[in-house]
Amino acid sequence: MKLRFATAILLVLPSPPAVALSDSSQMAHNCNVSVDHRRASDADYAASFSCMFYIDGFVSGYHMATPPGARSFCVPRGVNNGQLVRVYSAWLNKHPEKLHEPKDATAVWALMDAFPCGSRAVPKQ
Numbered sequence: 001m002k003l004r005f006a007t008a009i010l011l012v013l014p015s016p017p018a019v020a021l022s023d024s025s026q027m028a029h030n031c032n033v034s035v036d037h038r039r040a041s042d043a044d045y046a047a048s049f050s051c052m053f054y055i056d057g058f059v060s061g062y063h064m065a066t067p068p069g070a071r072s073f074c075v076p077r078g079v080n081n082g083q084l085v086r087v088y089s090a091w092l093n094k095h096p097e098k099l100h101e102p103k104d105a106t107a108v109w110a111l112m113d114a115f116p117c118g119s120r121a122v123p124k125q
Helices: 002-012 016-020 024-035 042-065 079-094 103-114
Strands: none
Touching: 024 042, 024 079, 024 103, 042 079, 042 103, 079 103
């Protein structure tokens, strides 16, 4: 009985990679590889997709869940995922003191800096 309980507990605990990807440090590496993948190993190249998929899902989810008047950032029409990855990667490189922060927080801060809402910004539909 105790063995079954211990096994069940181990199955629900997060794996080390999931914990490592919750902060912005690993995401910074993955995004840098995504932006400049010419010198990347096969493992790094594969990891770079996590940045592309994360940013795409983050922005899409944010726009679906946040009404236009309540948004912290407004991505203009025509901005593609590659540009968003470059914005996020550049922001992380410029702010190494924030790499311990959760990746969702740094994504919001990066996008707020690059795409503030206001008279010049056109919200992405």
